[in-house]
Amino acid sequence: MQSLQSLKIHEIYCSVQGESSFAGLPCIFVRTTGCKLRCVWCDTKHAYHEGDILSFSQIREAMDKWPYKLVEFTGGEPLEQPQIAELMQSLLDDGYTVLVETGGHVDIGFVPAGVHRIVDMKAPGSRMQKKNHYANLNLLGFQDEVKFVLANREDYDWSVALIREYALEIRTNILISTVFGAQSPSEVVEWMLKDGLKARFQLQMHKYIWDPSTRAV
Ligand code: SF4
Numbered sequence: 321m322q323s324l325q326s327l328k329i330h331e332i333y334c335s336v337q338g339e340s341s342f343a344g345l346p347c348i349f350v351r352t353t354g355c356k357l358r359c360v361w362c363d364t365k366h367a368y369h370e371g372d373i374l375s376f377s378q379i380r381e382a383m384d385k386w387p388y389k390l391v392e393f394t395g396g397e398p399l400e401q402p403q404i405a406e407l408m409q410s411l412l413d414d415g416y417t418v419l420v421e422t423g424g425h426v427d428i429g430f431v432p433a434g435v436h437r438i439v440d441m442k443a444p445g446s447r448m449q450k451k452n453h454y455a456n457l458n459l460l461g462f463q464d465e466v467k468f469v470l471a472n473r474e475d476y477d478w479s480v481a482l483i484r485e486y487a488l489e490i491r492t493n494i495l496i497s498t499v500f501g502a503q504s505p506s507e508v509v510e511w512m513l514k515d516g517l518k519a520r521f522q523l524q525m526h527k528y529i530w531d532p533s534t535r536a537v
Pocket of ligand 1: 395
């Protein structure tokens with residue numbers, strides 16, 4: 321039986337942050353295995369099933385190979401393994417800056433205070449819109465970020481409506497990006513400026529540094 325102090329892990333590696341307000345910083349990535357969603361444009365399908373059960377101490381040992389104190393839990397969906405909260409807390413206690421990127425279908429309320437929660441809200445173009453746990457939006461503050469990945473104009477309009485309904489511009493950090501190769505970034509920037517949207521536009525930096533067909537960072 322799997323210990324409560326372990327996680328199913330797909331990979332642990334070090335790279336630069338490709339997105340979020342931490343973009344460009346060297347970061348340790350802990351990618352968990354498994355996700356209940358199936359976004360049509362998902363670029364981490366390899367993390368749906370493949371992985372090994374690692375104890376918290378094995379995860380920490382793997383992280384210790386690098387001199388950085390910035391760690392991001394990503395997936396897959398890290399919050400589908402709730403015992404992750406204990407590992408996050410121990411990292412916070414040891415002085416790490418801890419980020420978690422979540423697909424937005426799991427209640428983020430159990431994530432320890434101090435963790436930067438990056439919540440990906442699924443727009444219609446993902447075909448996962450009905451899976452969003454909208455109550456998460458009420459929990460976000462300026463330590464957190466909410467992310468919208470847009471495949472088309474419909475996704476943009478849907479995102480702006482949600483941003484305004486939940487007054488996200490005055491409560492948290494908003495990230496807007498495009499599905500790589502599907503939606504023109506310059507068009508989205510024009511729409512944002514026209515609407516006076518208070519959001520950060522971002523490109524997936526790793527797809528410009530490395531071959532975009534390689535695995536997501
Ligand atoms: S939530 Fe993330 S990992 Fe899960 S299907 Fe969507 S893009 Fe892929």
